[in-house]
Amino acid sequence: MKFRTLIACATLLAAAGCHDSSSSEDAPSPPTSPKRKVLLLGVDGLMHDYVATHDPAITPHPDAPNFQRFTTTRSFSGGYLSTSTQVATLSGPSWSTILTGTYTDQHKVTKNNDQPIANISLFQHLQEKLHIRGGSYASWSNINTSYLSKQQRFINQRVDGKDRPQDMGGDDYVVERVLEELNDEQSRLGVLFIHLDDMDGAGHSCGWGECYSQQLPITDAHVGKLLDAVEQREAKFNEEWLVLYTSDHGHVEKGGHGGQSNAEREIMIGSNRPEQMNAFFRQPAPPVSLTGDERRDEWMGYPGQASLTPTVLSWLGYQATPEDQFQGSSLVGELGAYKVLAKSESDAGPTARVHISWQAGDNVKSQNIYRNGTLVATLDGKQREWIDELAVSQSLPAGSYELRYGVQADVGGTTTSNTVTIILGEPVDVPALIGSAHTALPLDQLDGAIQWLGSGTPSFTNGPHNGQKALRVDRTQGYASLPITLGIGKGHSFSFWFKANRYRSDPNVLSNKNWSSGTNPGFTFPIADGAIKFQGGNGIKRFDTNALSVPIGKWVRITAVFDPTRQGGQLNVNDETSSAFASGVKSITSPYKVINFGEGGDGGYNLDKEVDFEFADFLYFDRALSDLEAKSLQQQYLTS
Ligand SMILES: [Zn+2]
Ligand SMILES: [Zn+2]
Missing domain, CATH: 3.40.720.10 (Alkaline Phosphatase, subunit A)
Incomplete structure (x- = not known):
């Protein structure tokens, strides 16, 4: 009986709705369906x-x-x-x-x-x-x-x-x-x-x-x-x-x-x-316009x-209801809202904005928007985007939030967006933050502690900003090395402009470790297939963030934080963020006592990887930046 009721509901759902078992009585001939x-x-x-x-x-x-x-x-x-x-x-x-x-x-x-x-x-x-x-x-x-x-x-x-x-x-x-x-x-x-x-x-x-x-x-x-x-x-x-x-x-x-x-x-x-x-x-x-690559966006x-x-x-x-949080929509039955994507437009500071976009079927007359299961807006059937404005308030105290948006039309099921992370809090004084860096290297020349190691010479190219030069590491010529000892059990943060001109396999972008094993002590930013990770190990365990996109020939700003209390790392590339925590890694110190640009800490891993990278405006902090500090730093570089 239960089954028959449900089946009758399924066939009637689009036209008449389905509220209780009595609706099976309305079906033309339930016993034969x-x-x-x-x-x-x-x-x-x-x-x-x-x-x-x-x-x-x-x-x-x-x-x-x-x-x-x-x-x-x-x-x-x-x-x-x-x-x-x-x-x-x-x-x-x-x-x-x-x-x-x-x-x-x-x-x-x-x-x-x-x-x-x-x-x-x-x-x-x-x-x-x-x-x-x-x-x-x-x-x-x-x-x-x-x-x-x-x-x-x-x-x-x-x-x-x-x-x-x-x-x-x-x-x-x-x-x-x-x-x-x-x-x-x-x-x-x-x-x-x-x-x-x-x-x-x-x-x-x-x-x-x-x-x-x-x-x-x-x-x-x-x-x-x-x-x-x-x-x-x-x-x-x-x-x-x-x-x-x-x-x-x-x-x-x-x-x-x-x-x-x-x-x-x-x-x-x-x-x-x-x-x-x-x-x-x-x-x-x-x-969808996510990559700029026509074929991938089309698929x-x-x-x-x-x-x-x-x-x-x-x-x-x-x-599907908002509570189910399904991120795909049904391919049978009436088509409601589908292809729901959320993107944070400004995601750190006292306010945040999240842009939600979607598609909807021809018969949609009205649409509800849910933020983490709570109704936040009701729209007519024509709209295909919406901006969520968030501000620190009693109901949204300062902190980090993971948000998903469900779009529920009057027909079809609810489809839920990807997760976006926003950080609400007091604004960060970014110039003061930059001034507090342990090491700051513009990399428009090699001066101070940084050295060139290799048979050739470094070259300098046009950097991400007008008039400012950037360091180019063509591995056939050598690589740049900054002697430094990362304190054991301490937090460490890195921020720099990066451009990949060429590489093969999975070379180190910036590293103090031997990347022949991910558990080896130290950290690296390996790049492979157009995406970069932040990864670290303590000799026994490792963490690896998801890889974030770094297109060939394009400057990106990278800020990464290792936090020993959270036991893992966070990677920001332009406005994308990926974190990997809770791995048991409390230190990313390595035996090499260097940070190398375009090479691993061991100095040899990248030799056959056809590396041609560029770097500018490098900052090292001897502490873990907060999420809001890291985001604010990214925004400062990306908008200035
Ligand atoms: Zn397989
Ligand atoms: Zn498989």
């Missing part, structure tokens, strides 16, 4: 172009006739670039996003670290909101054993690839177990999630080449069996299945993933019921991985 079910198919490491662009000229590959049974939209891995949702294109964070409807800023999985998600999964939503039983069949067992380890009581059927018989592959095993369930007339599962791992394995073995092409027909055959079984159920029983498929990330041409290249980011979402999909599935939102206009969970729930009759 089919029971809705979902198969969510996850194919690990499947590049978009292999199955969704059937153009052998772009990526030569064998036919995948069963994947072609789906209608697809583009999608993207790695989150929204240059926001708090950006994350490595790795399996752990991606499956966590797919199975929670939220990004790394909420589920807190940042890499394949086997940490349980910090929030709740699709399975808990299913049980608590819809009383629907879910099954999780994971060829990569870590999905169940790690990321969903605290969700097990909400998973009614769990199958792990590691429990397969010895003579059977993980994918064969989970497919067989799902087929068993689908062939069972008595099956009580309403949602089945199945994860297939072998495409990813093939990608790692030899990239886009032979193994990938050999594996595709095998995985495609699995997909065919699953679709056939679903169609047989629909023919035999009064059931209506939505089958969605997606991937967690692609692969670089040589095989491998984790970075933010197009090949790693570009994935797809496929549906067996194109006629049920809404306008956001059929056509993308306009490109981020398509639905993200966080849309899967809200889509499953919406198909089964549940609309």
